[in-house]
Amino acid sequence: MINGAIVLLIVGVALIFGDGQKKEFSGFAALPIYYFIYAYFYIHAFPVKALKTIELGREAKLGKYAGGMALMLVWPLGIWFLQPRVNKIK
Numbered sequence: 001m002i003n004g005a006i007v008l009l010i011v012g013v014a015l016i017f018g019d020g021q022k023k024e025f026s027g028f029a030a031l032p033i034y035y036f037i038y039a040y041f042y043i044h045a046f047p048v049k050a051l052k053t054i055e056l057g058r059e060a061k062l063g064k065y066a067g068g069m070a071l072m073l074v075w076p077l078g079i080w081f082l083q084p085r086v087n088k089i090k
Contacts, residue, residue: 003038041069048069049069052065
């Protein structure tokens, strides 16, 4: 939840204050950008990992849910394939 809020905050700030010019960050200024990238991937990986953990009955490792995470990154198409799996666990 915190990662999702951080992603929304950074995107909002970038849209409001961004001037459309290319920015380059280096050193310590790049650390928040790296965290943003981590948070973005985490908010896509968490629901897929939870789904796979429920399906397997044990904690899923990255290799087991990486394909589902890739589907989440391709939003409309990915949900189309993941929704039937979610419906099965109800």
